[in-house]
Amino acid sequence: MSEKHIINREVSWLDFNYRxxxxxxxxxxxxxxxxxxxxxxxxxxxxxxxxRVAGIMDQINVGYEKRSADGxxxxxxxxxxxxxxxxxxxxxxxxxxxxIIPELNQNGIYFKNFQDLDDAEKSFVKHYFEQECYxxxxxxxxxxxxxFPLVKNNQxxxxxxxxxxxxxxxxxxxxxxxxEIPKVLGRIIHLPKxxxxxxxxxxxxxxxxxxxxxxLFTGYEIKHASEFRITRNGDLAIDExxxxxxxxxxxxxxxxxxxxxxxxxxxxxxxxxxxxxxxMKELDIKNDEVYELNGILDLTTFMKxxxxxxxxxxxxxxxxxxxxxxxxGRDDIFKVIREKDRLLHHPYQSFETVIDxxxxxxxxPDVLAIKQTLYRVSGDSPIIEALIRAAQNGKQVTVLVELKxxxxxxxxxxxxxxxxxxxxxxxxxxxxxxxxxxxxxVVRKESDGIRRxxxxxxxxxxxxxxxxxxxxxxxxxxxxxxxxVTTLFNLLSGYSHYTLWKKIxxxxxxxxxxxxxxxxxxxxxxxxxxxxxIIAKMNSLIDSDIISKLYEASQxxxxxxxxxxxxxxxxxxxxxLSDNITVHSIVGTFLEHSRIYYFYNQxxxxxxxxxxxxxxxxxNRRIETLFPVEDSDLKKKLEKxxxxxxxxxxxxxxxxxxxxxxxxxxxxxxxxxxxQYFCDEAERAFEAIKNQQLS
Numbered sequence: 001m002s003e004k005h006i007i008n009r010e011v012s013w014l015d016f017n018y019r020x021x022x023x024x025x026x027x028x029x030x031x032x033x034x035x036x037x038x039x040x041x042x043x044x045x046x047x048x049x050x051x052r053v054a055g056i057m058d059q060i061n062v063g064y065e066k067r068s069a070d071g072x073x074x075x076x077x078x079x080x081x082x083x084x085x086x087x088x089x090x091x092x093x094x095x096x097x098x099x100i101i102p103e104l105n106q107n108g109i110y111f112k113n114f115q116d117l118d119d120a121e122k123s124f125v126k127h128y129f130e131q132e133c134y135x136x137x138x139x140x141x142x143x144x145x146x147x148f149p150l151v152k153n154n155q156x157x158x159x160x161x162x163x164x165x166x167x168x169x170x171x172x173x174x175x176x177x178x179x180e181i182p183k184v185l186g187r188i189i190h191l192p193k194x195x196x197x198x199x200x201x202x203x204x205x206x207x208x209x210x211x212x213x214x215x216l217f218t219g220y221e222i223k224h225a226s227e228f229r230i231t232r233n234g235d236l237a238i239d240e241x242x243x244x245x246x247x248x249x250x251x252x253x254x255x256x257x258x259x260x261x262x263x264x265x266x267x268x269x270x271x272x273x274x275x276x277x278x279x280m281k282e283l284d285i286k287n288d289e290v291y292e293l294n295g296i297l298d299l300t301t302f303m304k305x306x307x308x309x310x311x312x313x314x315x316x317x318x319x320x321x322x323x324x325x326x327x328x329g330r331d332d333i334f335k336v337i338r339e340k341d342r343l344l345h346h347p348y349q350s351f352e353t354v355i356d357x358x359x360x361x362x363x364x365p366d367v368l369a370i371k372q373t374l375y376r377v378s379g380d381s382p383i384i385e386a387l388i389r390a391a392q393n394g395k396q397v398t399v400l401v402e403l404k405x406x407x408x409x410x411x412x413x414x415x416x417x418x419x420x421x422x423x424x425x426x427x428x429x430x431x432x433x434x435x436x437x438x439x440x441x442v443v444r445k446e447s448d449g450i451r452r453x454x455x456x457x458x459x460x461x462x463x464x465x466x467x468x469x470x471x472x473x474x475x476x477x478x479x480x481x482x483x484x485v486t487t488l489f490n491l492l493s494g495y496s497h498y499t500l501w502k503k504i505x506x507x508x509x510x511x512x513x514x515x516x517x518x519x520x521x522x523x524x525x526x527x528x529x530x531x532x533x534i535i536a537k538m539n540s541l542i543d544s545d546i547i548s549k550l551y552e553a554s555q556x557x558x559x560x561x562x563x564x565x566x567x568x569x570x571x572x573x574x575x576x577l578s579d580n581i582t583v584h585s586i587v588g589t590f591l592e593h594s595r596i597y598y599f600y601n602q603x604x605x606x607x608x609x610x611x612x613x614x615x616x617x618x619x620n621r622r623i624e625t626l627f628p629v630e631d632s633d634l635k636k637k638l639e640k641x642x643x644x645x646x647x648x649x650x651x652x653x654x655x656x657x658x659x660x661x662x663x664x665x666x667x668x669x670x671x672x673x674x675x676q677y678f679c680d681e682a683e684r685a686f687e688a689i690k691n692q693q694l695s
Contacts, residue, residue, distance in 0.1 A: 003071035005551070005571055005578075007659050009542045010052055010077060012567040014084050017044050019587045019653055019661060021088070024095050031103045032306040032315035033589075038095060039306070042299035045085070046154055049264050050234030053081060057263055058233070069544045069569065082288050093295045107314060108199045112191065114211045117203075120194040125203065129212045133185060137209070139216045142176045148282040149178070153232040153260070156181045156297050158206060159275055160213060163221040175220070176278060179213065181206055181227075187301045200310075204296050226271040228279060229297045233260030266291045266298075316589060319679050321350035321467055322686040329693050333360050334444065337453055337475045341631040344473040345641065346459065347590060348682035351466035354440075354473060355382050357455060361442040362390035368450075369396040369443040371489045373435055377415060378464040384415050388422040397424040400492055402435045427493050433508070435492065436618070437611045437625040438473075441485050452482035456504075456627045458594045458609055469593040470675070472609050474629060478503065481627060492623065507612055507624035512545070514626060515614070518599045518606070519549045523556045525602055532558035533600035535642050538613040539593060540567040546614045554580040563645055565592040573657035583655035586648055588675045596638060597626070607638045641678075648674040 007015075023029060024037040059074040067073055072080070101111070117125060139160075140149050151157055158179040181187070189208060191201040210225045262283045267276060269292050280290060306315060324344055330336045333356055344353055359382070361367045370390050377384060391397040401416040420426045438457035443450060459471030476482070480503040488506060499506075505514040522532035534553065541547065541562060547570045554560055560581040562570070572581040586592050597608040612624035629635055650673040653661040 003069070005574065006070040006544065006547065007569045007571060008068060008070045008072060008077065008080070009567050009569055010048075010056070010081055011084065012542070012569055012659075013048060013052065014081070014088060015659075015661065016566040016585070016587075017041050017048070018088065018091075019585060020044065021091060021095065022653075023587055024092075025099055027099075027103075030315050031100060031107060032311045034100055034103075035302045035306040036315070038092065038100065039300050039303035041092060043303070045088070046231060046300065047234075049085075049231045050153075050260075053078070054233035054260070054263050056081070057261075069542075086288075086291065089291055089293065092299060093293055096295055096299070108197075110199060110201050111188075112201050112203050113207055114203070117191075117201075118194065121191050121201065124192060125208050126212065128189065129208060129215075133205070133209055133212075134215065136182050136184065137179060137216060140178050140180075142178065142282075151178070151230055152180070153234065154229065154298065154300075155183075156187075156206065156227055156229050158210060158213065158225055159228050159271070159279065160217070160222060161224040161272070161275060162217055163223045164219070165221060166219070174223070176275075177217065179209070179216070181209070187298075188305050206296075224272050224275060226268045226275065227297050228268075228271070229266040230262045230283060231264040231266075233263055264289055264291065266293055268292075268297065269294045319347070319589070321347045321352075322682050324349040324353055325685040325689040327353050327356075328686065328689050333357055334364075334453060338451075338477055341478065341629070341634055342475040343629065343634045343637055344475070345637075345678065345682070346471045346473065347467045347469065348678040351463055353475075354455060354457075354461070354466075355386070355463060357442070357453075357475065358383050358386040358390075358440065361444075361453075362386040362393060362395070364444065366446065367395055367442055367444050369398070369441075371398040371400075371441040371443075372461070373400045373402070373437055373439055373492075374415070374461055375402045375434075375436055375438070376460040376462050376465070378462050381415065381461075382463055383461050384419065387419060387424060391419075391423040398427070398489065398493060399424050400427045400435050400489075425493075430492065430623070432621070434622045436622040437488075437506075439485055439488070439625060441482070441489055451477055452479075452486065453477055454482050454485050456481070456485070456609070456625060458596075458611055469591045470678075472594045472596065474609060474627065474634075478630075488623075488625070503628060505626040507618060507622055507626075508620050511610075511612060511624060511626050512619040515546065515597075515619075516549055518597075518601075519553050519558075521601065522558045522599060523553050525600070526557045530602055531600055532556070533560075533598075534558060535561045535563070535596075535598040535646075536614070537563040537592075537594060537596040537642065537645065539565050539595070540613045540615050542567050542569040543614045543616045543619060544569075546619075550581065551577055554578045561646060563592075563642075568655065571657060571659055572655055578657075584646065584648075585653045585655070585661060586645065586651050586674065587653070588651040588673065590675055596642060598638070598642060605635065605639075607635050644672070644677050645674045647672055651675065 020037055021041045024034045024041065026034065056074045056078050060078060065073050068077065114125065142148050158181065160177045160179060162175040162177060164175060185205050187205050188202050189205060191203060206227055213225055214222045262285055265279060265283060265285050267290065276290065326342055327333065327336055336342065361370050370387065372387065387397055387399060399419050416426050416428065438459065438461065440455040442453040444453060455473055455475050457471060457473040459466065459469055484501050484504045499509045501510060505511045519534065522534055526532040541564045550560055550570060555577060558580060562581065563584045563586065565585055568583055570578065570583065572578050572583045595610040595613060597610060599606045607629040608626050609629060610624065610626040612618035612626065618624055629638055649664045649666050649669050649671055652664045654664060655661050
């Protein structure tokens with residue numbers, strides 16, 4: 001496989017963020033939804049720099065020169081990413097100023113600068129500064145006795161150049177100071193109406209503070225004031241082999257993250273050259289790491305703003321997940337699962353079913369034990385509350401909490417301590433491996449003996465994100481799956497090299513080999529004159545070995561349909577290499593997160609769900625599960641889900657053979673949004689069963 005047939009993973013990620021930005025530009029979306037997508041691109045970019053770009057810079061700093069799969073050195077990658085990011089951020093601000101702001105204005109929403117305020121508004125702003133801002137602002141002077149302070153990651157600051165008229169020496173007349181914009185103040189202030197106009201006026205807190213900043217520096221003249229914001233290296237560096245207590249080491253590293261090296265500086269375009277140069281020196285940052293922006297800093301601010309209640313008519317109405325029709329009106333969740341395997345499709349079907357599964361297990365006197373993995377959970381998790389109650393009810397509760405879940409480490413530490421205090425057996429991950437699989441095991445004593453109930457999922461046990469991400473979950477009492485899950489929990493909590501799985505496959509031991517064998521089987525079937533087909537839906541596809549195997553399958557004549565939301569290093573449509581492969585990407589209201597894998601297998605049509613993407617980290621460095629869906633009714637459901645997803649013409653982009661994405665050509669095709677279809681389908685099923693039970 002040639003390097004030219006692989007797209008750089010970081011470039012591919014930026015391409016994904018461009019697809020999100022397209023949603024911010026798309027006037028078919030309501031204006032507050034467009035603002036939400038713009039905020040998402042900014043949040044995505046912050047994390048991308050804190051982790052991916054920071055990692056590349058670390059490689060450069062230690063002299064690492066190994067080339068990536070696409071043939072680029074770390075230095076070459078950084079040069080490309082820097083150039084692309086400058087262009088991307090320019091597009092973000094063009095979207096805001098030229099497209100979104102005018103539409104906000106059309107809806108009577110205006111962001112005002114101080115000089116644009118009328119006298120009444122200026123009077124309000126002055127009073128607001130004196131009463132709300134002045135008491136909490138802390139100016140920080142910078143001179144020989146007060147060095148440049150440690151500024152916070154992704155926090156907006158005001159940089160101020162001061163002139164001391166009373167200083168005798170010219171060299172002593174000019175001073176610098178910074179002023180943090182405290183988050184407790186709120187970033188966007190609603191100005192009260194002073195007339196009968198339908199317009200609503202808002203002002204950013206920095207534009208409110210700067211006109212009065214001289215009150216913080218009495219006796220000095222304010223020569224210039226502008227904003228800046230830095231992004232720091234946010235990746236945790238933990239030597240797990242040397243860490244005696246992983247929890248303690250991660251707690252230390254979370255604190256260190258706040259003060260990682262500065263890797264990006266954002267400044268407003270009106271910042272003087274002198275102030276820019278001074279900041280670069282103090283932050284030890286290069287010119288191409290400085291981003292001069294034509295507008296307010298930190299576009300993530302708009303996420304909270306667009307969600308205000310007064311804007312409900314300017315955004316898509318929030319979808320409320322409905323209970324799965326199979327569970328509606330059924331009090332005994334264990335009986336429903338015993339009847340047959342059950343498939344949940346979130347967020348269209350409520351995550352409440354999974355919560356109820358754990359809650360009933362916690363309170364059921366016949367339940368002996370509950371075991372569960374936790375990767376990312378919400379700040380007020382009902383599942384953890386149920387696990388705590390289960391332990392208090394005398395059940396054996398084992399929880400595997402992955403402390404290394406990036407940016408959720410602190411939250412997970414808090415929960416882990418609470419679970420331990422309640423009497424749960426808590427395991428803090430494994431050295432060198434992240435526990436990323438999603439599984440619950442409930443052991444129940446019944447009249448005919450011990451029965452094990454299992455939930456396996458593609459997404460986290462997080463009730464908040466479960467309403468925003470598309471995911472799948474399987475509830476089953478299948479003895480083969482239950483046996484495998486029991487073995488896996490024992491492997492994770494004890495010592496074992498067991499790999500003879502009955503039903504599931506587990507990374508890093510057998511999953512890669514399992515995928516390879518399934519692809520090879522499709523190739524062999526083609527060679528024998530049969531049909532070969534693969535459909536794979538995932539978040540990311542960047543594993544070189546899998547890509548090489550897919551190219552081989554395409555060359556053999558296997559039809560391959562890939563639905564990849566984010567990074568995809570494979571290039572479809574290359575003659576004699578990948579001309580039997582198509583790549584779809586869907587960016588819509590919900591974040592596509594489910595992993596579904598289909599193999600034709602001579603008409604047997606095998607369906608699998610998984611916690612893993614086709615990434616090297618998932619297949620080699622994480623504990624992941626790949627599990628079959630064998631019930632014929634559930635296979636038909638998955639067939640329909642994949643079919644509707646592939647037929648989406650509204651939110652789908654397809655990749656061309658040059659690596660670029662374009663929207664689906666809608667001519668002669670049904671206008672179909674798969675996400676809207678699944679919302680409507682879930683609601684119809686729920687209403688039908690509800691009406692049936694009422695009649």
